Amino acid sequence: MFVIHGAYHFWPKRVAFRNDYCFTCGQACRAVAIRTFDVGHIFWIPILPVGFWKHWQCTFCGRDPHTRLRTRRSFKWAGLIALILVSVIFWAAPVTPEDVAITWIFRIVLPAGATMLLMRLLSTPKDTSLRQMRATVQPATDTVCPFCGTPLIAGSRWSCPGCGAVKY
Ligand SMILES: [Zn+2]
Ligand SMILES: [Zn+2]
Incomplete structure (x- = not known):
């Protein structure tokens, strides 16, 4: 039987960023993590709330940098x-x-x-190839939050006191 299924991503919020290597673009990229509240659907009827999930996205092509x-x-x-x-x-x-x-x-x-x-x-x-390619990527050096412009504060990870975004 053919069942249409998938997930809705509600309330997207940018929660983190990092420099990464995107296999779709074939180059170093800026990746951002979008946190959404995901609800599984069958035939477009939302039936299964699965909670908050973080999805990494390449800012150039919009896809998961490691998807390919x-x-x-x-x-x-x-x-x-x-x-x-x-x-x-x-x-x-x-x-x-x-x-x-x-x-x-x-x-x-x-x-x-x-x-x-x-x-x-x-x-x-x-x-292996992911590790090799990521080794060529410079870590993010931002001192202000790319989402809201607030200066980042140091900690175990740099984070934004304004919107809560985290630098990876
Ligand atoms: Zn990309
Ligand atoms: Zn911010």
């Missing part, structure tokens, strides 16, 4: 699962005399492909 990285990795995991499933099907299916060659090719090539993909996924730590 996450998608690429989950695509690989999905591909791995698909390869394993198809391998299982080829091993479980009876071999008919006329398809014997092609069946054995698939029985060997598919698991080999799955093994290679798994090794690549395991050998590249989760956020």
Whole structure:
């Protein structure tokens, strides 16, 4: 069944900022965190209040700075699962005399492909490229709040006494 679902983001408030690396823009960017009160909806009917959530956003493109990285990795995991499933099907299916060659090719090539993909996924730590790219980004040096212009005060993190925004 086709179910339209998603979340409403109510009462957006900018609560934090930092310099980051945006994978969509392919460059260093200013990212801001928007805190919203999220309510899950099904067929546009809000039914599930899930509370306050913070969403990081690139100020250039408006997307989560790390979104593309996450998608690429989950695509690989999905591909791995698909390869394993198809391998299982080829091993479980009876071999008919006329398809014997092609069946054995698939029985060997598919698991080999799955093994290679798994090794690549395991050998590249989760956020290597993210960590590398973020290392090139200078931390934010703001002394006044970019949202309301109030001078920031020092603490465990710099924060704005005017609007409560935090510098990361
Ligand atoms: Zn961006
Ligand atoms: Zn402020």
